[in-house]
Amino acid sequence: MRARFALALVFLGLGCSSKGHAEATSSQPAARETAPSASQNAARTEAPSAPAAPSVLPDWPALPAGKPGKPPAVTTYKRIKEPTLVIFFGTWCGGCVASVLSDAELAKQFSPKVRVGLALMADTDAKFGEFARGLEVPLAIDVWSDNPATRELKELCDIHGLPMSCLVDADHKVLWRGEPGSARKILTAMENGRIDQAVAASKEVVDIVDKARAAPDDKTLRARAVAAAAGLGGYENSVAWPLVEKGEALDLAVALARDSTIATGGLDFASLDTYAFGLWKLGHKEQAVAAAKRGMDVCDALKASCTEERGRYEELKAALKK
Incomplete structure (x- = not known):
């Protein structure tokens, strides 16, 4: 089983072979160097209201429609007066490719108040x-x-691997860094004037999720952890995948994976794969195949091979028919 993308590249002089997206490195995380942030009230200590059951498939929006048209022009980064979310990206990085449609939705949602863009790393125009x-x-x-x-942005944001993102203001002060799949919650907090609270809450989120992972039978703690991490899709998937792979704390893992697919708009095939595999291990087989099929739709839109994810989908689909 692959070690998923945690830091798909450790920057040893960026000495990783660049590959086309169909042969990109594995899309899923193994561990994350640094945790993303959450809103201050997300890590509250009281028990939250019950979320939807993990086996209830989210109502993901339709995939982007229309013909591809002309690809984005690759330009030179320049400072502007608005904040900028820099998403460090490589076509060789499986996790980067997995979430690129979600990245584009961020650009659409938050423009013109926030500029969102891909900064190529170890890649060519x-x-x-x-x-x-x-x-x-x-x-x-x-x-x-x-x-x-x-490269100056990479140093400024202390980026050591992909996929990662960094939010900077007009003066290039770093406001936040974390997984791209967690950025929507941070940008929403900034729109609401609460980014300081969101960034300050990261330790509480990590602590409560770690406690829930260590006590998988504690339903109250699990509910608090899921509520605390809600919206931090990249972080949720980085926690959920190793648990699903090992078959540990599956109720927590699947709940986190489900929310990860919501946070990324059902457009990240890595989080969809985690969710599908976890559902299958919990016995929700029809839902698992449906979630995996959504992942394949995203892969097809990207013309990505998704070798492992596609193989798992075919295995689950065949097993369901038996």
């Missing part, structure tokens, strides 16, 4: 263009070349 031209759906997002400007 030509390879990104080849990747973008192969998509089956439109991709509207800023893309910045791997050059001194983006």
Whole structure:
């Protein structure tokens, strides 16, 4: 079983071979170097109201529609007066490819108040263009070349692997760094004037999730953990995948994975794969196949091979028919 993308690349001089997206590195996390942030009240100590059962499939929105059109132009990063969410990206990075449609939705949702863009790392403009031209759906997002400007951002944001993102203000003060799948909650908090509270809550979120992971039979603690992490899709998937893979704390893992698919708009095939596999292990087989099928729809839109995810989908689908 693969070790998933936690930090798909440790930056040893960016010395990893660049590959086309169909052969990208594994899409799923093994461990995350740093935890994302959550709103201050997300880590409350009182028991939250009961969320939807993990086996109830979310009502994911339709996949982006329309013809691909002209791929995004790759330009040089420049400072602007608005905050910028920089998503460090490589076409060779499975986790980056898995979430790129969700990244584009962030750009659409928060523009023009926040600029959202992909900063290429260990990649070339030509390879990104080849990747973008192969998509089956439109991709509207800023893309910045791997050059001194983006490398300066990498150093500023202390980025050691992908996929990661970093929110900076007009003066290039770092406001937050974490998984791209967690950025929507942070940007929403910023819109509401609560980004300081959101960033300050990260330790509470990690602590309560760790406690729930250590006490899988404690339903109250589990509910608090799921409520605390809600909306932090990248973090949720990084916690859920190893638990699902090992068959540990499955109720917690599947609840986190379900919310991860919601936080990423059902557009990240890695979180969909985690959710599907966890559902299957809990015995919710029809729902598992349906979630896996959604993941395959995302893979097909990206023209990604999704070798492991597709193989698992075919196995689950065949087993369901028996």
